[in-house]
Amino acid sequence: MTLTTELQQAGREPRLPMQLPLDEGNTLLVERWLRILPGKRLVGLARHEGRPVLLKLFIGGGAARHCERERLGVTALQQQQISTPALLAEGSIEGGGRYLLSEFLLDADSLQQRWDALSAHQPGGAQAMDLLGQALSIIGHMHSKGLMQTDLHLGNFLQQGDRLYMIDGDAVAVLSPGQPLSADQAQQNLAIFFAQLPPDWDEFTDLLLIQYLQHNPIALNPDTLSVSIGTVRRQRQNDYLSKSLRDCTQFSVARSWARFTAVVRSETERLTTLLANPDQLFVAQPLLKDGGSSTVVKAQTSGAPVVVKRYNIKGFGHWLKRFWRPSRAWHSWLAAHRLQFLGIATPAPLAMIESRFGPLRRQAWLITEYYEGEDLLAHFGPFGDQSPDENTAKALLKPFEQLVAARISHGDFKATNLLWLQGEVILIDLDAMQQHHSETSWRQAWARDRARFIRNWPADSPLARWLDAQLP
Incomplete structure (x- = not known):
């Protein structure tokens, strides 16, 4: 079995540590996987000639093409004096895969990590405005040089000390090297950035653009930008809700003839027992609600307590009305993720289970974060x-x-x-x-x-x- 095939078949759990032979005869020691797209791409922290490096492995179809796009994107950033980690080496691995090595920025955080660490995300808050302004400064610099980052989210900005870096060269489009983007091109790209913020932030768009315009002073149409933000946000919402029902980086989804389960991947370990047998909770526990159509119980996990809501089937007639359509747990799961995406407060949805007989739905369960508030x-x-x-x-x-x-x-x-x-x-x-x-x-x-x-x-x-x- 070739190394590329092994990595493709390893799914989300490729072995560690891993010795990776390089083209020049050296070997690379992979110490930790940072991101895994099963069967497609892996990103890891590795050690090369005694120094830490960032490894990107391209192992899916079109590996050479994706590797080349990454290299060309990073090169374009460097040519226009936009900070990005330096490329160190490129080559192939056994079985058709490709690798890129780049500088590993020690003690660097993504702007997404810094955003998540803020004590408050109130629209217009000073710390949040400053963080977003930093991102818009580098976006403005890119646009002034004819470049566009098409996957424009806070995770693609790394800060090390006072210096901000743009990463993910694979998503860098070179439209007019050395010349500013057109106003329309800039607005469409800015819409991608602003659409990731909750709608409450929309009224601060003009204020945030001051940082951008200092680096790329072009005429933007606020009304057109606002419409574009709304369009992109709806697309992002639909994409996010679709992800909540399929196996991906953020969600673990499993389906069989008898069951459908969706769980936030980071919560899988602490919810393992509940997911295996959610009905065990409804026997000895005091119930929060005991109704005909649903029963609700509070459960303790290794972390914080959770709420488990069971959607009951009251009888054969009730089942005839429900079996052919998504359960109320399914509907509530999507509704809660929709609210979270839009920044509307609701207990975090953690998992959803449907009991099935093939395509026919039966009982269902929804597991959410527990809040101690009063109604x-x-x-x-x-x-x-x-x-x-x-x-x-x-x-x-x-x-x-x-x-x-x-x-x-x-x-x-x-x-x-x-x-x-x-x-x-x-x-x-x-x-x-x-x-x-x-x-x-x-x-x-x-x-x-x-x-x-x-x-x-x-x-x-x-x-x-x-x-x-x-x-x-």
């Missing part, structure tokens, strides 16, 4: 005898404004389906949630949602009157 009926009281103060009002209105902007209806706005936790409103029970593409259906659904939420309190109460005046 809004408890928080505001059943009589709604006072309107909220300024800070509470802002927090209360925020999710409704976000849902309106995204054209999403909840479908069951009982006050018990919204939690109050540390000054934030969190949406739960997403079984009936829907994102609308028709303005007519959206307005009808929103009118029902709005009326249902206000109806949680007496019509003549101060809180109900305040909500009727303030809700979108």
Whole structure:
């Protein structure tokens, strides 16, 4: 078996440590895998002649083409004086694979890592604005030199000390070397960058562009850019939801004749026991909810506690209505990931299971993060005898404004389906949630949602009157 074939067949678990023979007769010691695209590409930390290096292995179809694109992209960045890790070597491995070695930046963090480490991601926050401004500076520099990074996310920026590097040469397009991109080309590429931010950030686009325009002073059309951001964000959302149902870097998905399971890959280890037999929890545990159509329990894992919701089949007639379509767990799984993508607070969806007989669905389970918050009926009281103060009002209105902007209806706005936790409103029970593409259906659904939420309190109460005046 050739080395390329071995790596292709190793899936997500290629052996370590690994001795990799190089063209010049030396060997490379792979110490750690940093990223694995099974059967296609591997990125690892390796040691070459005593120094740490970054190894990229191309092992899938078109390995030579992808390796060449990576090399040409890095070379283009270097030629235009845009910081990127230096290339050290290139060659082939047994069986048709290719490798590239480049400088390994010690003590460097990606901007995505720095973004995740921020204490708050409030739109317009100083630290977050500074981080995004750094990225836009290097994007502006690239655009002024006729280059475009087509996979424009924060993980492709590395910071080492005060110096920022662009990586992933495979996604670097050379459109007009040494000459600025056209305004249209620049706007389309900027839309890819801004679309990765939650919609709450859209109002800060013009302010963030100041950093960009200092490096590439071209005339941009704010309205056109805004439309492009919306288009790209919808595409990104659809791609993300599709990924949540297939095996990929972020999600582990397994299907058989009897079962479909999707789990956030980073949560697989701590949820192993629950995934094997979720019904074990519903025997001795005190239940959070014991209804006919669903049963909910809190479960302890090796990490934080989780909530397991079982969607029951009440009888043969109920099964006849449900077996041919995706389960409510499936629907809630997608709805929760949609909200997370849009920056709307909801407990993180961790796993979803459907019991099946071939294509026919039966019981299903949804596992989510557990929140200790109190529901809004408890928080505001059943009589709604006072309107909220300024800070509470802002927090209360925020999710409704976000849902309106995204054209999403909840479908069951009982006050018990919204939690109050540390000054934030969190949406739960997403079984009936829907994102609308028709303005007519959206307005009808929103009118029902709005009326249902206000109806949680007496019509003549101060809180109900305040909500009727303030809700979108």
